Amino acid sequence: MTTIVCAGCYGQRMSDPRPIGLFDSGIGGLTVLREVQARLPGESTIYIGDSARHPYGTRSDAEVRTFAEELSDELVARGVKVIIIACNTATAVALEHLRERHPSTPIIGVVRPGAAAAALATRTGRVGVLATVATVRSRAYFAAIKDENPGTLVIERAASELVPLIESGLTNTQEMSDAIHAAIDPFLAGEPSERIDTLLLGCTHFPLIRGAIDAALGAPIAVVDSAAATASFLQEIISVNGLEAPGSSRGTAADPGHLGHTAPASAPVAPVHQIFTTGDPVAVDALAARLFGEAAPRAQQMTLGAKRG
Ligand code: DGL
Numbered sequence: 001m002t003t004i005v006c007a008g009c010y011g012q013r014m015s016d017p018r019p020i021g022l023f024d025s026g027i028g029g030l031t032v033l034r035e036v037q038a039r040l041p042g043e044s045t046i047y048i049g050d051s052a053r054h055p056y057g058t059r060s061d062a063e064v065r066t067f068a069e070e071l072s073d074e075l076v077a078r079g080v081k082v083i084i085i086a087c088n089t090a091t092a093v094a095l096e097h098l099r100e101r102h103p104s105t106p107i108i109g110v111v112r113p114g115a116a117a118a119a120l121a122t123r124t125g126r127v128g129v130l131a132t133v134a135t136v137r138s139r140a141y142f143a144a145i146k147d148e149n150p151g152t153l154v155i156e157r158a159a160s161e162l163v164p165l166i167e168s169g170l171t172n173t174q175e176m177s178d179a180i181h182a183a184i185d186p187f188l189a190g191e192p193s194e195r196i197d198t199l200l201l202g203c204t205h206f207p208l209i210r211g212a213i214d215a216a217l218g219a220p221i222a223v224v225d226s227a228a229a230t231a232s233f234l235q236e237i238i239s240v241n242g243l244e245a246p247g248s249s250r251g252t253a254a255d256p257g258h259l260g261h262t263a264p265a266s267a268p269v270a271p272v273h274q275i276f277t278t279g280d281p282v283a284v285d286a287l288a289a290r291l292f293g294e295a296a297p298r299a300q301q302m303t304l305g306a307k308r309g
Contacts, residue, residue, distance in 0.1 A: 015246040019044035019272070020234070021080030023071040025056035026167050026279065027287050028205030029086025032110065034291050035231035036084070037273070040238065042245040044271040046078055047086075048302060051279025055163040056089040057132020057203065064134060068094035069101065070305045076102050081243050083107045084234060088114075088202050088226065089132045092140035106237055110204065111135075113233045114226030115144030118200040119152055121222045126153045126195065128187045128221075130213075131202030133158040141202050155196060159183035159203075166205045169283065171212070180209065184216040192219075201225040208287075245271065276302040 020036060022029055026049045033047050048071055050056075056064050068090040075083055083105055085091045085098070091109030099107050118127050129141045136158040145154050162183065165176050187196055199221050201207055207225045214223060238244055277284045277299045284299035 015248065016081050016243045017044070017246055018079055018081035018243075019046045019274075020082050020084065020238075021046050021048075021072075021075030021078065022084045022086040023048045023050070023068075023075065023090070024087040024204055025049070025067075025089065026051040026054040026163075026205070026277075027284060028163070028166070028203060028208065029084075030275075030284075030287060030291055031204050031207040031225070032084060032086035032227045032230055035227040036234060037292070039231045039235050040245075040248075042248045042271055043238075044245065044273065046075060046080060046274045046276070048074060048276045048304075049279070049284060050304065051167060051277050051284070052304075053278065054167050055132065055160055056087065057134045057158075057160040057163060059134065061093045061134065061138075064090055064093045065097055067305070068098055072098050072102060072107070074302075074304065076105055080105065082234065082237065084230060085109045086204055086230075088140075088204060089134045092135045092138035106241065108230065108234055108237060110226035110230045111140045111144050111202075113229035114200055114202065114224065115141055116148050117226070117229040118198050118224045119145050119148035121224050122152065122196075122198040124197040125149070125151055126155070126197060128196040128199045129154060129156040129202045130159050130183060130199060130206060131156065132160045132163065134160075135202055141200065145200075155187070156202075157183060157186060159206075162209070163203065163205050166208050167279075167283075169286070171209055176209070177212065180212050180216045184213065187221075188217070188219065195219070196221060198222045198224060273297045275299045278302055278304055 020043050022033055050067060053067060072083055088110055091111045095109040127145060136156045142154045142156060145152050161179050170176055275288060275297055281299035281301055288296035
């Protein structure tokens with residue numbers, strides 16, 4: 001964990017202008033990036049989407065771990081201060097491994113924050129989780145939700161087939177509609193009193209089709225995704241560790257102000273945002289413009305590893 005201490009003022013932490021790094025198997029993690037930028041507008045970010053090798057959710061754990069190593073190594077080499085694994089599959093399979101690999105960089109996954117949000121959202125104690133094959137296989141959500149509340153019934157379903165459709169932008173097609181119903185309808189089977197009351201979107205791609213999922217559910221079921229909960233957790237980690245960007249005014253109740261967090265308004269530090277993709281930058285730009293507006297940075301091409309398909 002990095003704490004920068006200024007010479008002559010031991011114990012008082014300074015600001016940290018380094019970017020926050022995020023990665024995903026493709027465009028799904030942009031839903032997490034959106035929440036991070038909304039909550040931490042002074043922070044710079046570097047996002048890498050590995051669209052050339054998506055989907056991760058149908059790959060072996062060993063492959064996902066190798067890809068996650070490459071992505072986190074790249075972010076560390078680019079000098080990030082924190083990494084968010086903006087991918088449930090990589091979180092479920094590789095979080096602990098990456099923490100061992102990069103012990104001086106705080107690494108945050110999306111599973112725990114999402115699980116906590118879902119466990120607190122349910123009133124009936126019945127939670128559904130829609131995720132990839134690899135995430136369901138890992139049982140990471142099952143364990144994390146049970147940790148939060150052992151009495152919760154957790155029903156997990158895999159819907160990896162949605163990921164390539166989302167990546168290809170085919171969101172308004174009959175194929176997508178059929179795939180969404182195939183994924184959602186089993187959650188609606190049985191007596192209404194026995195159904196889930198909360199559905200956790202356990203894949204960062206799924207919020208990109210949130211409207212269609214809501215329509216398919218067609219029932220008063222709370223839909224929770226990890227993005228907002230993860231961004232909120234990141235905000236705490238950054239604050240508690242004194243890692244805020246210059247000009248950020250936020251501290252903690254116990255330690256309300258740090259040197260460097262009250263940069264004069266006349267000298268604002270503009271955050272810098274970079275988006276990289278191993279896939280087609282044009283496709284990423286289209287989605288980024290939709291999520292972040294026209295000011296979104298242009299996606300840049302990146303090559304990773306041996307570019308295994
Ligand atoms: N967006 C990723 C997740 O949250 C992975 C999707 C995939 O590549 O299968 O699980």
